[in-house]
Amino acid sequence: MNASDQKRLLREMIFYRRFEERSFEAYMERKIGGFLHLYSGQEAVATGVLEAARCGHDYVITGYRDHIHAIKAGAPAREVMAELYGKETGSSRGRGGSMHIFDPSVNFMGGYALVGQPFPLAAGLALACKHKGTDQIAICFLGDGANNQGTFHETLNMASLWKLPVLFVCENNLYAIGTRIDRSSAVTDQYKRVVAYNIPSSQHDGQDIDVVMAAAGDAIAHVRAGRGPYFIEFMTYRQRGHSMSDSNAYRSKDEERQWLERDPLKIYGERLKKAGIVTDKDIAAMEKSVLDEIENDIVRFAEESPEPRIEDLNKYCLDDQPDPRWIGPLAQGEQHG
Ligand SMILES: Cc1ncc(C[n+]2csc(CCOP(=O)(O)OP(=O)(O)O)c2C)c(N)n1
Ligand SMILES: [Mg+2]
Secondary structure (H helix, E strand, O other), X not given: OOHHHHHHHHHHHHHHHHHHHHHHHHHHOOOOOOOOOOOOOOHHHHHHHHHHOOEOOEEEEOOOOOHHHHHHHOOOHHHHHHHHOOXXXXXXXXXXXXXXXXXXXXXXXXXXXXXXXXXXXXXXXXHXXXXXXXXXXXXXXXXXXXXXXXXXXXXXXXXXXXXXXXXXXXXXXXXXXXXXXXXXXXXXXXXXXXXXXXOOEEEEEOOOHHHHHHHXXXXXXXXXXXXXXXXXXXXXXXXXXXXXXXXXXXXXXXXXXXXXXXXXHHHHHHHHHHOOOOOHHHHHHHHHHHHXXXXXXXXXXXXXXXXXXXXXXXXXXXXXXXXXXXXXXXXXXXXXX
């Protein structure tokens, strides 16, 4: 990877952090309603994995902590913010909100609120890739807590049996809402659990984007070569509460401090500084341009966009004409109803 790509990645991660912080503020101002789960602290995972993937070509699917996965996969950040605001210009036309970002034009297949829901959908996408005979793969992000759902086990079994081109990415942030992993998982190392399904797996540091990209690159090569699924686990930590309604009182200050020291932005920024690729001044300039872009382009777009109209309540329902933008590659030539 050359220096300009490294600088781009650092700016991207700074952008993702500030995007989430700005949505926190908008929530406090009551401009965003409903649920809001922020990704701050885990940026190296989605950024690194999707940097190693072929976004727009591969399918990407995740849970409700989905804003950054969507943007990195190629969904316009403006539309993601507008979706958080519930506006007509949002990725899901303001009907989905934070947990249901969706943009099939770049093969970003959602954002799902139900824990464990994306597993079987990812297997379905992978099966479609196999039938189509392309070299596309499906990448399924999910939390450590999701692995205790029945869908995890059912999907892994079928995916292995049918040798589906699917990469499971476990973002192990040690908690499922307020429950620490050792209180909910009999085996806390998630990558060990998939041995039962004969799926190769590995565990890595999720705070270091270079580690993430290298490990994800190998895993993706395995899946793309038609060798069946792979399960990759990244150890990471969310810096905020589970969602906006979580007081985050169940974690010790010591634990939080230790993980803050391993902030992915800090790790990568320091590395690039040591290598002479950026200076403190460059990073300050990046921060400034990110804040400017978020405020004057992204938030402005969301704020100035119209609300969905009451008369359009049923628009985009299945028996209505689908929005052409929503007819993804899987649905080409098909009609609903
Ligand atoms: C089927 C289902 N059961 C319960 C919930 C409530 N719930 C929301 S998030 C969550 C914890 C999930 O934790 P994890 O998979 O580790 O993801 P993280 O929030 O840490 O990213 C639970 C139990 C839900 N959304 N769906
Ligand atoms: Mg978790």
